[in-house]
Amino acid sequence: MSLLKQMFGAKPQLTASQVDRLRAWRDQPEPDTRLPFDASRLVVVDVETSGLDVRKDHLIAIGAVTVVNGKIILADSLDIVLQQRYVSGKDNILIHGIGGEAQRQGMHPADALLAFLEFLGKSPLIAFHVEFDQSMIGRAMKAHLGFRFEHTWADLAYVAPALYPQLARRYRSLDKWMELFGIGNYARHSALADALATAELLLALRPQLEARQTMSFQSLRDLERERRLQTHPI
Amino acid sequence: MTSTPPNSLILATLDHLSRFAPFDRMEREHLIWLAERLSLGYYAKGEIITSPEQGEVSHFLIIKQGVVQGEQDVVRAQEDAAWLELHEGECFPLGALLSKRPVTSLYRASEDVFCYELSAEDFLALTHKSEAFHDFCTRRIANLLEQSKHIIQAQYSQSSAEQQSMSSPLSAIIRREPIACDPQTPLREVLESMNRHSIGSMIAVDANHKPVGIFTLHDVLSRVTLPGLSLDMPLANVMSPNPFTLPPHALVHEAALAMAKHGFRHILMVENGRLKGLISEKDLFSLQRVGLRQVSSAIRNAERLECLQQSARDIRELAHNMLAQGVAAEQLTQIISTLNDLLTNRIIELELRENPVGDIEFCWLALGSEGRLEQTLNTDQDNGLIFSVPAGSSAEEVRARLLPFAKRINNSLDACGFPLCGGEVMASNPKWCLSLDEWKNTFDKWIYHGAPMDLLHSTIFFDFRPLFGAQHLAEALREWLRVEARKNTRFQHQLAVNAMKNRPPLGMVRDFVIGEGHTLDLKLNGITPFVDAARIFSLAHGITATNTLQRLREIAEPLNIKPHDAEAYGDAFLFIQLLRLRLHHEQTERGESLTNKVNPDSLNNLDQRILKEAFRQARKLQTKLGLDYQV
Numbered sequence: 001m002s003l004l005k006q007m008f009g010a011k012p013q014l015t016a017s018q019v020d021r022l023r024a025w026r027d028q029p030e031p032d033t034r035l036p037f038d039a040s041r042l043v044v045v046d047v048e049t050s051g052l053d054v055r056k057d058h059l060i061a062i063g064a065v066t067v068v069n070g071k072i073i074l075a076d077s078l079d080i081v082l083q084q085r086y087v088s089g090k091d092n093i094l095i096h097g098i099g100g101e102a103q104r105q106g107m108h109p110a111d112a113l114l115a116f117l118e119f120l121g122k123s124p125l126i127a128f129h130v131e132f133d134q135s136m137i138g139r140a141m142k143a144h145l146g147f148r149f150e151h152t153w154a155d156l157a158y159v160a161p162a163l164y165p166q167l168a169r170r171y172r173s174l175d176k177w178m179e180l181f182g183i184g185n186y187a188r189h190s191a192l193a194d195a196l197a198t199a200e201l202l203l204a205l206r207p208q209l210e211a212r213q214t215m216s217f218q219s220l221r222d223l224e225r226e227r228r229l230q231t232h233p234i
Numbered sequence: 235m236t237s238t239p240p241n242s243l244i245l246a247t248l249d250h251l252s253r254f255a256p257f258d259r260m261e262r263e264h265l266i267w268l269a270e271r272l273s274l275g276y277y278a279k280g281e282i283i284t285s286p287e288q289g290e291v292s293h294f295l296i297i298k299q300g301v302v303q304g305e306q307d308v309v310r311a312q313e314d315a316a317w318l319e320l321h322e323g324e325c326f327p328l329g330a331l332l333s334k335r336p337v338t339s340l341y342r343a344s345e346d347v348f349c350y351e352l353s354a355e356d357f358l359a360l361t362h363k364s365e366a367f368h369d370f371c372t373r374r375i376a377n378l379l380e381q382s383k384h385i386i387q388a389q390y391s392q393s394s395a396e397q398q399s400m401s402s403p404l405s406a407i408i409r410r411e412p413i414a415c416d417p418q419t420p421l422r423e424v425l426e427s428m429n430r431h432s433i434g435s436m437i438a439v440d441a442n443h444k445p446v447g448i449f450t451l452h453d454v455l456s457r458v459t460l461p462g463l464s465l466d467m468p469l470a471n472v473m474s475p476n477p478f479t480l481p482p483h484a485l486v487h488e489a490a491l492a493m494a495k496h497g498f499r500h501i502l503m504v505e506n507g508r509l510k511g512l513i514s515e516k517d518l519f520s521l522q523r524v525g526l527r528q529v530s531s532a533i534r535n536a537e538r539l540e541c542l543q544q545s546a547r548d549i550r551e552l553a554h555n556m557l558a559q560g561v562a563a564e565q566l567t568q569i570i571s572t573l574n575d576l577l578t579n580r581i582i583e584l585e586l587r588e589n590p591v592g593d594i595e596f597c598w599l600a601l602g603s604e605g606r607l608e609q610t611l612n613t614d615q616d617n618g619l620i621f622s623v624p625a626g627s628s629a630e631e632v633r634a635r636l637l638p639f640a641k642r643i644n645n646s647l648d649a650c651g652f653p654l655c656g657g658e659v660m661a662s663n664p665k666w667c668l669s670l671d672e673w674k675n676t677f678d679k680w681i682y683h684g685a686p687m688d689l690l691h692s693t694i695f696f697d698f699r700p701l702f703g704a705q706h707l708a709e710a711l712r713e714w715l716r717v718e719a720r721k722n723t724r725f726q727h728q729l730a731v732n733a734m735k736n737r738p739p740l741g742m743v744r745d746f747v748i749g750e751g752h753t754l755d756l757k758l759n760g761i762t763p764f765v766d767a768a769r770i771f772s773l774a775h776g777i778t779a780t781n782t783l784q785r786l787r788e789i790a791e792p793l794n795i796k797p798h799d800a801e802a803y804g805d806a807f808l809f810i811q812l813l814r815l816r817l818h819h820e821q822t823e824r825g826e827s828l829t830n831k832v833n834p835d836s837l838n839n840l841d842q843r844i845l846k847e848a849f850r851q852a853r854k855l856q857t858k859l860g861l862d863y864q865v
Contacts, residue, residue, distance in 0.1 A: 065243065068273075070275070071273035071274060071275045071351065072273060072274035072275075073273050073274075074243055074244060074247055074269060074270065074272045074273065074274060074350075075244065075269075075270040075271065075272075077241060077243045077244075078241075079241040079242050079243065181346055182299060182300070182346060183348075184299065186242075186243075186246035186249075186250070187242065187246065190242060192241065192242050192243050193242065193243070193246070196243055199274075200274070200276065200348065203274075203275070203276035203348075204276055204278075204346065206276060206278070207278040207281075
């Protein structure tokens with residue numbers, strides 16, 4: 001497939017089994033996002049890409065952990081590298097540490113994205129700076145699976161400042177918030193490690209959420225919306 | 235769960251866990267099994283993690299980050315009720331999980347905490363799978379101690395144990411480069427230099443530092459003084475040329491052999507033609523001197539105080555070597571005490587030979603730590619005398635004859651490195667040189683009045699032990715005390731109140747009751763609580779042993795202390811003793827004066843944990859004391 005075709009959205013060819021897997025995923029029921037955290041499954045995600053341009057750069061890796069009933073389940077985690085036709089530049093490799101060899105040997109993109117979907121199920125997604133992860137994953141889904149990935153996300157980059165308005169000005173990056181709660185990171189800029197740190201941040205926000213009696217995914221969304229309206233009034 | 239290879243998160247968890255006991259000793263396969271079953275939970279500062287009300291424990295927790303405190307008394311739990319403090323890598327609650335019951339302590343996050351959590355079911359499965367894990371859970375303190383011992387052995391084995399063998403290379407016993415000079419140096423300068431450095435020989439070296447001659451103090455008489463040579467002569471005129479040399483890899487016994495064969499007193503060690511070291515006859519002797527048998531026989535056969543002074547130094551050297559070889563603290567303190575006993579005995583024998591005291595029947599008493607057979611290397615004198623009064627004489631008369639004798643012995647002990655007691659608890663003090671009846675009266679007053687000073691005295695004197703002379707006098711006093719102390723529960727209560735004023739520290743880093751200069755007093759905070767409790771319980775139950783470990787063993791049954799609890803008390807006590815010995819050894823190496831103060835940060839992670847556990851045991855024993863005497 002030429003770069004041009006890819007950019008203008010030629011329909012990718014899926015195998016029969018890939019089509020079946022996609023359908024099976026789509027047919028799953030939607031969860032109730034109003035359930036409290038200690039009775040629900042949430043997926044926290046982070047991606048690594050060839051760069052920061054959401055229109056041109058492409059998805060290299062997805063890392064995800066689950067928070068089930070309020071706890072992070074270590075084994076229920078995903079660390080997946082998408083096979084790359086063109087290995088990203090040296091500067092980029094130095095950031096996420098996924099070398100050329102690993103990029104070439106990754107999972108076929110369609111299979112990798114299907115594996116992600118199967119891992120995700122219909123659980124709601126959480127990330128820090130959702131726009132980026134959402135666009136990168138969305139574009140890859142469109143390109144390799146040929147469908148619009150419309151999922152429910154909540155963004156901790158808005159939730160955290162909504163809970164700690166007095167800190168909002170100084171705390172903008174994930175690193176800053178991790179620092180506030182003394183959260184470590186075993187490998188910063190590895191998708192899975194960053195997903196874990198984001199999930200730990202979610203757990204650390206719990207006392208504030210409890211204090212406001214906002215203990216469901218839906219209430220995270222409400223907080224996020226509230227914060228967005230404050231910072232970018234329409 | 236997953237059959238695929240573990241992902242980076244599982245591997246990172248594995249790496250993190252393997253930094254801590256017992257995970258560092260577990261097989262990788264078991265660690266992966268564990269990591270794949272862990273969840274990660276968060277507890278905000280102040281939040282309760284698990285408590286007795288929650289019923290049977292559901293999870294095994296390993297601290298990923300943060301500090302957890304355990305509070306034993308849930309009803310009266312206050313902020314200062316913390317009784318143990320757990321840090322990164324530590325796990326809880328073990329006892330409750332093993333016996334499938336609720337926890338007895340309340341565990342609370344004392345700052346924001348992340349914990350790895352394993353279900354109780356998986357925890358039990360893991361104890362069956364992994365022997366290392368099982369061993370850790372069931373014999374926590376014993377297990378940690380074993381590990382610590384291995385580390386100590388590894389640390390010391392190179393530095394000293396090797397040095398002590400005749401089959402080690404010369405390079406192992408050379409401490410520094412010898413002092414040398416040019417052969418043309420005038421004799422006067424050479425002799426001045428030898429005097430200044432207190433050395434017995436001077437080596438002459440050429441411009442390339444190759445040894446060309448040796449000159450010893452022995453040579454001064456025959457080659458300089460008697461021939462009447464001028465001190466302006468160059469060294470080259472009187473030195474012995476072409477000294478005997480050996481390479482660094484030659485063995486110590488080769489040097490000994492060469493000395494014996496050729497009658498040399500010195501051998502030079504030369505590497506690539508350059509002078510590197512000097513081995514003297516004395517160095518070789520000292521290698522053989524400091525065995526246990528050698529030291530004790532040297533003491534038994536010593537004819538002069540100077541010999542005993544050397545023996546006293548040898549005892550310290552021996553203790554250091556044994557510490558290095560990983561000899562347990564119990565044996566080590568007993569060996570030190572036994573050798574010190576021998577030394578004291580010999581001092582008394584020599585003194586009696588010099589200045590006999592005639593037919594007076596007396597017994598020299600060891601008090602305090604010496605009485606308990608728990609001497610470390612930092613011990614001043616604590617002793618007394620007990621005597622019988624012959625018919626027609628008075629206690630004053632006998633005392634007047636014994637005091638000068640005792641004074642000389644105290645001074646001799648001082649000369650051997652046992653400093654005079656600052657508190658004057660010595661046999662030469664008329665207050666502590668008493669007849670059997672006088673001792674009984676003194677003890678009786680302490681027991682019935684129980685003034686602060688009386689209580690303090692009883693902690694030193696009630697641990698008395700006969701050391702030399704008429705043992706039956708000491709035995710009679712012990713029997714009297716056994717009966718009297720047991721009867722007086724008010725006195726026991728007072729002792730308990732006094733003992734409970736000295737609380738062992740809580741945790742390790744924060745919350746620590748740390749004294750001046752960020753230090754912990756191992757003796758006061760660590761040893762004393764065990765010693766005091768063991769003494770009080772022994773007095774109360776008519777146990778006559780004075781050694782703390784023996785006391786702990788003997789009180790277990792009458793007090794209904796479970797055997798494994800008694801064992802844990804003993805282990806904890808011994809660990810703190812071992813730390814003290816190590817501390818003293820390190821201070822000796824650095825040429826510092828000996829103290830019991832240690833900076834907790836200077837201990838490795840494992841030792842910190844054991845020490846914390848040892849303090850916890852001390853608090854547990856104190857709690858028992860408090861309950862029994864309603865303090």
